[in-house]
Amino acid sequence: MTNFNLVILGMEYTYTIIDQNATSSLQLQHYLEDYGDFQCVAQATDHEDGLNTILKHHPDIVFLNLDHGASLYFQMVKELHLYMTEFPILIGISSGKDHAYDAIKNDFFDYWLLPFNEFDMRKTLLRLKKQLPKEHAGTTLCLKSYKDFHYLDTDEILYLKADNNSTDFFMKDGSTISAFKTLKTFESQLPKNFIRVHQSYILNMNYVSRINYGKSLCTLKTGKMQLPFSKTYRENIDSLKKVLSKNSITTLN
Amino acid sequence: MTNFNLVILGMEYTYTIIDQNATSSLQLQHYLEDYGDFQCVAQATDHEDGLNTILKHHPDIVFLNLDHGASLYFQMVKELHLYMTEFPILIGISSGKDHAYDAIKNDFFDYWLLPFNEFDMRKTLLRLKKQLPKEHAGTTLCLKSYKDFHYLDTDEILYLKADNNSTDFFMKDGSTISAFKTLKTFESQLPKNFIRVHQSYILNMNYVSRINYGKSLCTLKTGKMQLPFSKTYRENIDSLKKVLSKNSITTLN
DNA sequence: GAAAAACCATAGAATTTCTATGGTTTATAT
């Protein structure tokens, strides 16, 4: 079910627009760009070019302007089934409702009336996200020992500390859990909001409230605990800063 | 994703019809009855009753006649979202195409024009089956020993023979594979086309070409091999006969 | 650049999974 495109590009949906009208095509592109989460992989202006484009790029979504030669487009959609198993999501675009019936018959996901209406578009895209929930990054980690399976919600982990061969998990509720594996092994297993900042520490970005470059310390939201970071992992600290800055207004000097 | 109804009733889809018109409702019911795989769990004649019915029975599919008070039905569909997570498949029915646009906007799966057209209906139902493929009964069996995982396509298994604590699998290609488990354990693990016919045998119905009640023997298609069945498993032999007869013309005396 | 700590390979301990045995129950077939 999960599309290759979605996997390698993270959470983004890829799409293709098939539209004779360059203006509406561009409008749509701009909107989707603003919206985020969508990436244009190709465009086409007629059904033949469109078929080729879809087969070449396997987009997650195909937008079709049905105003000119609708029947050819519907034919194209039927032909697509000959070649594809993972079928793209189809969204029709038209200045009238005349093609709505054929659209539903051809398994279209939605139908937009021109001129574009941001409200309608937003509704469709939200419905799409609801229906195709992207792998919300394995948010649970399993520590197993023999027949014991310990499932941790990674959102509950504040940070990890290396202790020779084993690793201690420090949880939000104050508990600590030990696992007999090196910190390095968890570096690759944990979701990307976990970053290594020190020889002995991996921390959950979601709990960092402060980065002090002078003292080389990160402060956590919970209990104002302080953890060191070091030169080796400077790049990770920078990306941490970038993520944190994204959602805040920086008070500069 | 798998609906509770679907699980306990095997492969059948449950449905509800909401239709003021008793005639079309009955027509639809009859068609679905003939088609098989569909089971009516309730009916309603208006949007209020319909809402209640859907929430009570959680049908897999809801058929809606939109000819009278379409807007009320669309409102009902919107309200449904407040209460349900596993949303039913919606199929609109109408004498005209006027509601097709609203239907697609409300996430309808399909839209049928009255009078009913068997071809259209069949197409929709096949599309539905394609999209919601029922658990096609784990057709592959895994024999594991330590870190060795041996996957068998159950379609390749002719029969199983007990050998004290272990079980021998006799395959289509002539090979035999041993597993250290009793025949009984496989009785429950294998798909339902496997039946126990003897203290020492389980066989794949798909390879049975003959049942001889006089000699208490089953003959297999491959190599004309003969396996005994016994009194204890007489009921299973009868259901085997029933299945085989279903797809053949019996020459009676 | 010295000290500390993570990392890695390995070997023995802990645990689980598998197979053989004998006794018990159930099924077969005359």
Next chain:
DNA sequence: ATATAAACCATAGAAATTCTATGGTTTTTC
């Protein structure tokens, strides 16, 4: 119905896997 045969079950020891401690090596810290 009954003697015979074979599946079934529990169990115990064997085999395989998984885990943890040790010491040596490499990397990191300050």
